[in-house]
Amino acid sequence: MPELPEVETVRRGLARLIVGRTVRSAKEFDSPKSFPNAPADVTQFLVGAKVIQVRRRAKVLLIELSSKYTLVIHLKMTGQLVWVDRDPQTKSSGTASRLTSLEHASGSDRAADVPDNLSEAPDRFGAGHPNDSLIGELPDRSTRVMIEFTDDSKLFFNDQRKFGWMRLMPTAEVVNLDFFKKVGPEPLEDVFTADQFVSRIRHRNGTTVKAAILDQTVLAGVGNIYADESLWGAKIHPATRVKDVSDKQLAKLLKEIKYVMNLAIEKGGSTNKNYVNAEGKRGSYMDFARVFRREGQECPRHPGVLIEKIRVAGRGTHICPACQVE
């Protein structure tokens, strides 16, 4: 799925595209799997409601409605939230300009925290053209929910693997979800310090450092791509036990997590395969990735040394055997 930078990119797009719009109807294509709310709830709290704001916590999107209900959405591996204007033919020309800045979310434009030795991301050319659309005519076979607004524009929840979910619930009850009770701090918030990170990750001293940063209760938002990218940045082998990583190395690791996530947000996220933003466009971080899905290519720090793919924490894992020694 989308990891934190991808979900944040979708959030920013939705904040621009759907805030202020009013829901006319909602249709679920594979009831009740994706959207199991009772039809009566949908009628009462979704239809007729206006979108107030779009928030994010960890990898979860929260679309707040004027009905005091919120759509809570987790995209998991292949989920997409795509907004389509009412007339697809004018999509490219009309979409962005027609929608003036309804809201700019706070803290959006913080500068990337760039470690000095990594001030330039390797700009090897990847396959992705940042604005390529991966979306054809919607709905398609992966569409699970379609929400139509009163201006005839539509929001599609597509999800090929059907791991994702969408729930309509009272806004006041969102904080009581088990996931939100357990999930760790937001890594990009300034109040989350290296000391806190070290203290939290030390509770996972017995496992590998990669498993620990993928653990959403340690910190929120790291997934497989940014785990590999940040561990390479910090020159830590992913299979190293947390107890064998020094506080200083862990502080460096957090700095790298912040760096890759900020860079990824700047690049509109990573499109490995399915991910698209709220306008159906891919992200370009993969063009800047140093190790993720680059097995067989040279390490940017070690010309002649090839990146390897191994398995750590049950996940495909990319390392430079020269800089990341267990």
Next chain:
DNA sequence: CACTTGACCTGTCCGC
């Protein structure tokens, strides 16, 4: 309790 593995699904790619 801490940690690891399988399950959830569909699609794609790779080797035989």
Next chain:
DNA sequence: TGCGGACAGGTCAAGT
């Protein structure tokens, strides 16, 4: 070309 198996950005539940 067809078929089986492995694998894919996440998170739970069940197992050790």
